Amino acid sequence: MKAVNFRLNDEPVTVHVEPARRMTRVLREQLGFTGTKVGCDAGDCGACTVLMDDRAVCACMLPAGRLEGKNIITVEGLANSHDGELNALQKSFLHHGAAQCGICTPGMLMSATALLKRNPKPDQQEVEDALGGYCVVVPAIERSSMP
Numbered sequence: 001m002k003a004v005n006f007r008l009n010d011e012p013v014t015v016h017v018e019p020a021r022r023m024t025r026v027l028r029e030q031l032g033f034t035g036t037k038v039g040c041d042a043g044d045c046g047a048c049t050v051l052m053d054d055r056a057v058c059a060c061m062l063p064a065g066r067l068e069g070k071n072i073i074t075v076e077g078l079a080n081s082h083d084g085e086l087n088a089l090q091k092s093f094l095h096h097g098a099a100q101c102g103i104c105t106p107g108m109l110m111s112a113t114a115l116l117k118r119n120p121k122p123d124q125q126e127v128e129d130a131l132g133g134y135c136v137v138v139p140a141i142e143r144s145s146m147p
């Protein structure tokens with residue numbers, strides 16, 4: 001076990017984890033942040049997307065040992081922390097019914113957030129590319145070493 005310190009939705013967090021434990025498990029099972037969903041659990045679908053230092057990353061492929069000093073934002077961090085009001089992107093998803101079964105909606109919101117942070121006026125192709133299930137696998141890890 002190792003103590004790992006990072007920021008989660010603008011709050012300091014310390015977790016005691018095996019360094020190879022997947023971020024999705026840390027978020028959901030240790031910290032109770034269940035907004036981040038698990039789809040493929042293999043870095044392919046984007047359902048688990050979170051922001052790490054403003055980049056869209058696959059939490060299912062992110063080992064907890066890589067979180068030291070990082071700034072992580074999950075879907076729970078998008079709404080106003082004081083009154084829970086949804087942000088403009090969440091309201092837009094809601095208004096347009098931008099969900100299918102809903103399991104990937106948090107990942108789509110996080111991917112869209114990352115896109116808008118780097119490009120506030122994306123074109124159609126850039127939106128489609130960003131929401132195509134793409135998240136960064138950090139780093140390529142041997143799956144057999146991940147609990």
Ligand code: FES
Nearest residue numbers: 039040041046060
């Ligand atoms: S759960 Fe599919 S990319 Fe992580």
